[in-house]
Structures are given as structure tokens and as C-alpha cells.
Amino acid sequence: MTKQVITANRLDDGLAVFFDTHANWSASITEAAVVEKGEEADTLLATASNADNQLIVVGPYLIDVDQQGGKITPVRYREQIRTLGPSVRPDLGYQAK
Amino acid sequence: MALVKNNLVVKDSWVKVDDEGDLPAGDILVSLTRWTEDRDALLARKGQVGVCLKSDENPEQILQDLSFFQVIALEFPAFTDGRAYSYARLLRERHGYKDELRAVGNVLRDQVLLMHRCGFDAFEIKAPDEKALQIWLDAQKEMTTFYQPTGDGRKTVMSLRQRKRMARGAS
Amino acid sequence: MYKYDDYDQQLVDERIEQFRDQVNRRLSGELSEEEFRPLRLMNGVYLQLHAYMLRVAIPYGTMNSAQMRQFAYIARNYDKGYGHFTTRQNIQFNWPKLVDLPDILTELSKVQMHAIQTSGNCIRNTTTDQYAGASFDELEDPRPWCEIIRQWSTMHPEFTYLPRKFKMAVTGAPNDRAAVAIHDIGLRIRRDEQGELGFEVMVGGGLGRTPMIGKTICEFLPKEDLLSYLEAILRVYNQFGRRDNKYKARIKILVHEIGAEKFAELVEKEWEEIRDSALHLPAEEIEEISAHFTPPPFDVLPALSSSFSEKVGQDEKFAYWVQNNVREHKQQGYAIVNISLKPIGGIPGDISHAQMDVVADLADQFSFGEIRSTHEQNLVLAHVKRDDLYAVWLKLDEYGLATPNSGLITDLIACPGLDYCALANSRSIPLAQRISERFGELDRQHEIGKVQVKISGCINACTHHHVGHIGILGVDKKGQEFYQITLGGRADENAKIGKIVGAGLSTDEVVDAVETLINTYLGLRESKEETFLDAFNRVGETPFKEALYGAR
Structure with missing residues (x-):
């Protein structure tokens, strides 16, 4: 079973965001709604891509994640970098907090 | 859908005709295919004729026939397909085409000024009349400074500078 | 350098208002992202991994001190305190907000700068x-x-x-x-x-x-x-x-x-x-x-400067820097200064707002207020008196801008790669940093001599890796970063595309591989004067290939 979450970039400031369980966009992947790849994921993506959301974010898409305990980690390192920030600047991005 | 021409929304009296079937009366717009196949029949009928070119149909193919057309419509299948900008300039500036040059297809607010600079004088805009006219009027006002000489008659920066130089020289 | 007349300024101002309106129409939903994307790109606005990115045009790589100070201002007030010089002589900011971009462009227009056509399917900055x-x-x-x-x-x-x-x-x-x-x-x-x-x-x-x-x-x-x-x-x-x-x-x-x-x-x-x-x-x-580009008012100076020679004799570190980063000028008594944006282990092309201000001050004081950006991601003060070189060096050194590596192996060219770029397949910067650290020792760099290493994080080849003496292309192989090496490319008047030397190497292998290539060169060169590229052209790829992959 592949788990997925929806990510996008926020329209006004461009930051990476994640579609959460309340159908809002969150800056933290830990709040993302985790769904099964397939129909469930596609349905959620349709909601995340609707006209209202097009005014909040740019280009929503699904990413594969590992879920262990409360922790959600993207599978691909590209997406890991998006949830953290530039690997060469630990002082910047979400990882800086 | 509205047709904007000469700062007005005008009624489109031209009927688009399929590649098959009878030719209706009145002014008609045909494809390049239809024109090539039914040239004689099209010329024999009453009423004016215009041709609509797809973006991969270079006007080179109709240069001999320009005098027969009262409208040439150039299609933008997507606003990112910019071939028709070159076609328009060539038709106007090199081949002396004087009648209506119509932009059709994906004709959007942020491109109509560029189209006008290249010689289009009619724009088929997918919007209600009032909105379409506003789109055209807004777009036209956005830029007033132009570097490139085209056939649109707008003054270029280079010509304005030259005039300044001459004025300086005269005084 | 060129100064806008009223027409140039008006065009830029009109373009900003046009863009401001385009941004507003996107925010209000009148423009879809699909329609907005080419419009924002044509004004240098990308959407990258972490945020928007603004690429500002530096026309043909020439700017003045006021413009550099404005970059510093933007970095401080609208970004995260730094900028990145690119391989096309432009500068990029990595964290601007879309809603701020029209204002940023207004700030730029005050010093005759813009972001027009720094992206998109149009004619880019020359x-x-x-x-x-x-x-x-x-x-x-x-x-x-x-x-x-x-x-x-x-x-x-x-x-x-x-x-x-x-x-x-x-x-x-x-x-x-x-x-x-x-x-x-x-x-x-x-x-x-x-x-x-x-x-x-x-x-x-x-x-x-x-x-x-x-x-x-x-x-x-x-x-x-x-x-x-x-x-x-x-x-x-x-x-x-x-x-x-x-x-x-x-x-x-x-x-x-x-x-x-x-x-x-x-x-x-x-x-x-x-x-x-x-x-x-x-x-x-x-x-x-x-007329905008007439030479600055140079002083008439003697060919030799005793104070300069004295400092070279006294200060070995300065002498090193002069030997590597200073080039001959057409005007007697003047020199061209290369400012390195490649500190050992640093991020190629990155510069902090404080460094920008320092470079602007130095330009005003010593180089007729003019600065150049280079496609090697460095900066240049083009007209410095030889007598002033020591003062310039002291200040550069104080701010970490005097790494004496111009043209040497640690003067690496690297794209932002997957640390920032939405198109990248792999990271470039960490690899550049590791190679830089591996060869960081100055005497060793000098021993190796001139060699260009260019690292691209995807096939778009922003760093021109195909024409690097050593080119490195990052690829993604089943979720892992791999690096493909090309050898023998060059971008000069004898431009040539390098050859791929063999299978891709893992992140762990690639720095060792570069060292193997360099050691192979050192072992087979005929003299110190024979550069890496000369030696490669003489012997061909075989010895390098064998050193990397074994004789097969």
C-alpha cells in the first residue's frame, strides 16, 4: 500500500505547502492528509485542485510518503528537500525553525 | 465571442464554412484546404471571401491570391504559438495586404497589443462584448514606448531620438 | 556604462505596471496559472522548490555600484540576505513573495534595472x-x-x-x-x-x-x-x-x-x-x-609601480592573489581584478548583502564605480590602479572575497541544482563544495594549474558542463543521485563538446573520481606548462578512462 499526500506551492509567497485533513493548506507535512494511492488519492487531488484552491496554491500534486509513528517523510529526496529547505543552507527554509 | 475592430465591437458578418458541403450566400471564411480545392467555385459566387490559416500554414501559399481576400484570419491555436506574428508582418509590410487581418483562436489580453503591432486589426476575443472591448482598450494603453520599427505606424524610440538630435542640431 | 534616457526609463516603468496588473489578475483569479506562467517567466519570475525566484537582468554583465547596492537592499528587505550570480551574468533572489515582486521591480527600476525577458521563450539577456x-x-x-x-x-x-x-x-x-x-x-x-x-x-x-x-x-x-x-x-x-x-x-x-x-x-x-x-x-x-562606453578617465601612470612590487615582495598571500586573480589591463598602470565568489567549501556564485555593499564601495573607490559579473559566477573590478591593488585585496580578504583561485580547480561552476531548482534531477552545490574542500589546499591547486570543472544538476546544462574541461552532469537513477563525467570540452574560440567518459558515479564515488582524473593528469603531463586540457588533447581519453574504470 503506497501512502500519499498532496503538496503544492502557495500562490502568494511560493512556499511549499501540504493539503491537510481539514482541506486547508499547511506549511507542515506532519499535518498533511495521508491517503492511499489510487482512487482515494485522486479524489482528494481533485478537491485540492478545484477553482477555489487555484486561488490559494499553484500546481497541486501527489507525492509518495512513508508514515511511521506521527512522522511523515516523503520518499523522493526532491520532496524531502522541499519539506526541509536547501540542504546546503540549514539556516533557511522549514528546517531552520 | 466578440469581434473587436477599430476600437469598437463590430458585428461579425462573416460565416465560417466547413471544408465539405454547399457554399452559403453572403461573406464567407474558408480554410486553406477549401480555398485550394474550390477556388473557382469560390470566385464565381457573389459575396466576399476570406481565408483562415492555421498556424502551420504559411501565407507564402496564398501570396498570388491576396487580392481576392477581404479577410485573412490567422489562428493562434495556443497563445504561446507565435508564428502568426511573423505571418502578419510579412502580409502587411512585405506583401501589401490592406484588408482585414483577424486574430482568431487563443487571443488574450496580454497578447493583443503585440498582435496589433504586427499588423492585426481585428481580434476575435472570447468574452462578452463589453468585456472584450475593455480588454482591448486596457491592453492598448499599457505600453507607449517601442524600440522596434514595425508597420504599425507607432513611433520608435530610435526615430524619436533622431528627431531630438535634429532639433539639437538646428538650434 | 549605459545610462537610460527618458524612453528607456518609461518602457521599464510601463512594464512594471503591466506586470503589477498581471500579478493582480492572477491573485484575483482572472488569469489562470497556465496563462500567468509565461507572463511571469517573461519577467524573470520562476516558481522553484521552496519559493518564487526572481532573476534580474544584468545587461551584458556590466553594473554600477548603485545597482549593486540596490541588490543588497533587496536581499535584506525582500529576501534572505543574499543573492546568487548565474552563468548568464544575471543575479537571482531565491525567496521573494509574489505579492512583493512588483515593488521589488520598482526598486530595481530606480537604478535602471529590470527583469524583462530573463526567462520565457523570448530573446534573453545578451x-x-x-x-x-x-x-x-x-x-x-x-x-x-x-x-x-x-x-x-x-x-x-x-x-x-x-x-x-x-x-x-x-x-x-x-x-x-x-x-x-x-x-x-x-x-x-x-x-x-x-x-x-x-x-x-x-x-x-x-x-x-x-x-x-x-x-x-x-x-x-x-x-x-x-x-x-x-x-x-x-x-x-x-x-x-x-x-x-x-x-x-x-x-x-x-x-x-x-x-x-x-x-x-x-x-x-x-x-x-x-x-x-x-x-x-x-x-x-x-x-x-x-558614447556611453567610452573608456573612463584613466590617469597616466608609469608601467612599474614600486609600492605594488614592494607589497608583492612582503606579503605572500597578496602575491598569490595577484598571481591568480589579477589580469593585465590595456591601460598602463591599471589591472583587472577578479573577485572570487568561490570560497573553499562555499556555494558558487552566492554573495551576501554585506559583501555586495563592500564590492560596491570598492568599485566607487577604486574602479570608476563599475562592476562586472562573469559567466563563471564571479565578479570583476575592471579598472584598478596597480598601486591600489593592495588596498582592494585587504578589503576583499576581510570579507571572504579574495580566494586566490580564479581559473583553478576550486573556481567551480555549479548550478543551484536540486537544493533550489524545480527542474533539477540532482544536487550540484554539495558536490561543488566537496570538490572544493578536497582541493582546497592552495599549493596543490597551483600545482594542478588551470582547469575548469562545471557541474549541472540536469540536462538543461545551465553551467555548460558539456564544455567544461571536466564536466559533471547530475542524473536521477531510481531515486538516487548519480553523476556522469565528460572530459575535454571547452567554451573558448576553439569550442568543443566534451566526451562522456563512462558510466555514472555515485555521490560517494564522484569526488574520488575527480581526484583520480587530476592525479592521472599530473602523472602524464610533460611539464607544468601543459594544462589539463592540453594533456587531454595530447593523450586522448584512454588513460583517464582506464584510471577511472580500470583497463577493459
Whole structure:
């Protein structure tokens, strides 16, 4: 079973965001709604891509994640970098907090 | 859908005709295919004729026939397909085409000024009349400074500078 | 350098208001992202992994101190305190908000800067020799021609929706520092038999998936015909360039598919029609624009400077820096200073706001207020008195800008890669940092001598890795970063595409592999004067390949 979450970039400031369980966009992947790849994921993506959301974010898409305990980690390192920030600047991005 | 021409929304009296079937009366717009196949029949009928070119149909193919057309419509299948900008300039500036040059297809607010600079004088805009006219009027006002000489008659920066130089020289 | 007149300023101001309106229409939903994307790109706004990115044009890599200070201001107030100089002589900010971008552009316009056409399928910022106007080997300063091209190409109504992006470069010197042969159009100023200056025109160079060296389609173009000839090339390309496949849409593919001769014929035919049009450049216009680039008021100085020689003798660190980062100037008593943005283990091309201010101050104090950016992601003070070099060096050194590695192995060129870029397949910067650290020891770098290492994080080849002496391309192999090495490329007047040397290497292997290549070179070179590239050209790839992969 592949788990997925929806990510996008926020329209006004461009930051990476994640579609959460309340159908809002969150800056933290830990709040993302985790769904099964397939129909469930596609349905959620349709909601995340609707006209209202097009005014909040740019280009929503699904990413594969590992879920262990409360922790959600993207599978691909590209997406890991998006949830953290530039690997060469630990002082910047979400990882800086 | 509205047709904007000469700062007005005008009624489109031209009927688009399929590649098959009878030719209706009145002014008609045909494809390049239809024109090539039914040239004689099209010329024999009453009423004016215009041709609509797809973006991969270079006007080179109709240069001999320009005098027969009262409208040439150039299609933008997507606003990112910019071939028709070159076609328009060539038709106007090199081949002396004087009648209506119509932009059709994906004709959007942020491109109509560029189209006008290249010689289009009619724009088929997918919007209600009032909105379409506003789109055209807004777009036209956005830029007033132009570097490139085209056939649109707008003054270029280079010509304005030259005039300044001459004025300086005269005084 | 060029100063806007009222017309130039008005165009930029109008463009900002147009963009402000486009941003508002996107935010209100009147424009879809699909419609907005090409519009924002045409104004240098990308959406990257973490945020928006703004690419600001530095026309042909020349800027003044006020402009540099404005970059510092923007970095401090709208970004995260730094900027990144790119391989096309521009600067990028990595964290601006979309809602702030119109205001940022307004701030830039106050110092005659803009982001027009720094992306999109249109004519991009023209690049040139970073030593233009200062180098002794130059036939003519290429920058007036770059400025003439800048104006002609800015918001060109016919060429704003080309099949693909379009890049031009101009060199005024026979020693090509502008890599003109790997541009869509490369212009080389040369002399004809009568001694007149004009342009050799090359077309269809480019890297990416299908790397190609440009082909000369005109041996000698009279200067006053430059714009009509460029318009002819672009018009042929706009009509006949492929639009069915993004990867085959660059002009190089058209030139390749129909052949350079046929392409030249089409251009010639088109050109004949427009040669005497309003594009013909009046002598007064050329003069007026060239007048902006007259040499600064140099002092008359002796050839030798005793105070300079004294400092070189006293301070070994300074001497090292002079040997590596200072170049000969055409004006007696002056020198060209290369400011390294490649500290050992640092991020190539990155510069903090404080460093920007320091460079601006130095330019004002010692180099007629002028600064250059280079396609190697460094900066240049083009006109420094030899007597002032020590003072300049002290200040640069204090701010970490005096790494004496210009042209050496740690002067690596690297794209932002997957640390920032949405297109990248792998990271570039961490690899650059590790190579830099591996070879960081100064004596060793000097022993190795001149060698260019270029690292791209994807096949778009922003760092021109195909023409690096050692090129490294990052690829993604089943979720892992791998690096493919090419050898023997060069971007100068003898431009050549390097050869892929073998299978991709893992992150763990690749730094060792570079060291193996360097050790192989050191082992087989005939003398210290024989550079890496010379040695490679003499012996071929086999010894290097065997050293990397074993004899097979």
C-alpha cells in the first residue's frame, strides 16, 4: 500500500505547502492528509485542485510518503528537500525553525 | 465571442464554412484546404471571401491570391504559438495586404497589443462584448514606448531620438 | 556604462505596471496559472522548490555600484540576505513573495534595472566578455552592440512567443571569454581585408540534450546591418523552428535538420528584403550608444609601480592573489581584478548583502564605480590602479572575497541544482563544495594549474558542463543521485563538446573520481606548462578512462 499526500506551492509567497485533513493548506507535512494511492488519492487531488484552491496554491500534486509513528517523510529526496529547505543552507527554509 | 475592430465591437458578418458541403450566400471564411480545392467555385459566387490559416500554414501559399481576400484570419491555436506574428508582418509590410487581418483562436489580453503591432486589426476575443472591448482598450494603453520599427505606424524610440538630435542640431 | 534616457526609463516603468496588473489578475483569479506562467517567466519570475525566484537582468554583465547596492537592499528587505550570480551574468533572489515582486521591480527600476525577458521563450539577456573595455586583446568594446541588441530585443512584438528561449553572446576579442559558439547566436567582432570591423555570425550553438557548436553563416556582417540580420534570423526561426517537441524547438535543431547552408540561404533571402529598412542603424545612433562606453578617465601612470612590487615582495598571500586573480589591463598602470565568489567549501556564485555593499564601495573607490559579473559566477573590478591593488585585496580578504583561485580547480561552476531548482534531477552545490574542500589546499591547486570543472544538476546544462574541461552532469537513477563525467570540452574560440567518459558515479564515488582524473593528469603531463586540457588533447581519453574504470 503506497501512502500519499498532496503538496503544492502557495500562490502568494511560493512556499511549499501540504493539503491537510481539514482541506486547508499547511506549511507542515506532519499535518498533511495521508491517503492511499489510487482512487482515494485522486479524489482528494481533485478537491485540492478545484477553482477555489487555484486561488490559494499553484500546481497541486501527489507525492509518495512513508508514515511511521506521527512522522511523515516523503520518499523522493526532491520532496524531502522541499519539506526541509536547501540542504546546503540549514539556516533557511522549514528546517531552520 | 466578440469581434473587436477599430476600437469598437463590430458585428461579425462573416460565416465560417466547413471544408465539405454547399457554399452559403453572403461573406464567407474558408480554410486553406477549401480555398485550394474550390477556388473557382469560390470566385464565381457573389459575396466576399476570406481565408483562415492555421498556424502551420504559411501565407507564402496564398501570396498570388491576396487580392481576392477581404479577410485573412490567422489562428493562434495556443497563445504561446507565435508564428502568426511573423505571418502578419510579412502580409502587411512585405506583401501589401490592406484588408482585414483577424486574430482568431487563443487571443488574450496580454497578447493583443503585440498582435496589433504586427499588423492585426481585428481580434476575435472570447468574452462578452463589453468585456472584450475593455480588454482591448486596457491592453492598448499599457505600453507607449517601442524600440522596434514595425508597420504599425507607432513611433520608435530610435526615430524619436533622431528627431531630438535634429532639433539639437538646428538650434 | 549605459545610462537610460527618458524612453528607456518609461518602457521599464510601463512594464512594471503591466506586470503589477498581471500579478493582480492572477491573485484575483482572472488569469489562470497556465496563462500567468509565461507572463511571469517573461519577467524573470520562476516558481522553484521552496519559493518564487526572481532573476534580474544584468545587461551584458556590466553594473554600477548603485545597482549593486540596490541588490543588497533587496536581499535584506525582500529576501534572505543574499543573492546568487548565474552563468548568464544575471543575479537571482531565491525567496521573494509574489505579492512583493512588483515593488521589488520598482526598486530595481530606480537604478535602471529590470527583469524583462530573463526567462520565457523570448530573446534573453545578451552576454559578453567580462573584461570588455579593459582587455588588451580586444578589437572593440562589444558592449555598445549588446546594448543595441538589448533595446531591439526588448518586448519585440514579433519574437515574444518563439518556439523556445533564445540566447545571444558577443565577443570583441579573439580570445573568446563569452562562449559565443554555444549560443543560439554568437557574434564575434572581426576585421575584414579592408580593415573594417564587423561581425562573424554563428548560429545554432547550444547545449542541453543535444549539444552543438554554432555554425558560421556569415563571415563578415557590416555593423550597420546588425539588427536587420538578427531580425532575419529570428524571423526564419519563428516561422520554421519546431513547435511539436519542446526538446527539438531550439534553433540548433532547425539549423541541424535543414543544414547550415540552407539555413544561411533562408536568412540571406529574408535579409535582402529588410536590409535597407528602418532597422538599418544610423551612424549617429551607433555613436550615441557607443558614447556611453567610452573608456573612463584613466590617469597616466608609469608601467612599474614600486609600492605594488614592494607589497608583492612582503606579503605572500597578496602575491598569490595577484598571481591568480589579477589580469593585465590595456591601460598602463591599471589591472583587472577578479573577485572570487568561490570560497573553499562555499556555494558558487552566492554573495551576501554585506559583501555586495563592500564590492560596491570598492568599485566607487577604486574602479570608476563599475562592476562586472562573469559567466563563471564571479565578479570583476575592471579598472584598478596597480598601486591600489593592495588596498582592494585587504578589503576583499576581510570579507571572504579574495580566494586566490580564479581559473583553478576550486573556481567551480555549479548550478543551484536540486537544493533550489524545480527542474533539477540532482544536487550540484554539495558536490561543488566537496570538490572544493578536497582541493582546497592552495599549493596543490597551483600545482594542478588551470582547469575548469562545471557541474549541472540536469540536462538543461545551465553551467555548460558539456564544455567544461571536466564536466559533471547530475542524473536521477531510481531515486538516487548519480553523476556522469565528460572530459575535454571547452567554451573558448576553439569550442568543443566534451566526451562522456563512462558510466555514472555515485555521490560517494564522484569526488574520488575527480581526484583520480587530476592525479592521472599530473602523472602524464610533460611539464607544468601543459594544462589539463592540453594533456587531454595530447593523450586522448584512454588513460583517464582506464584510471577511472580500470583497463577493459
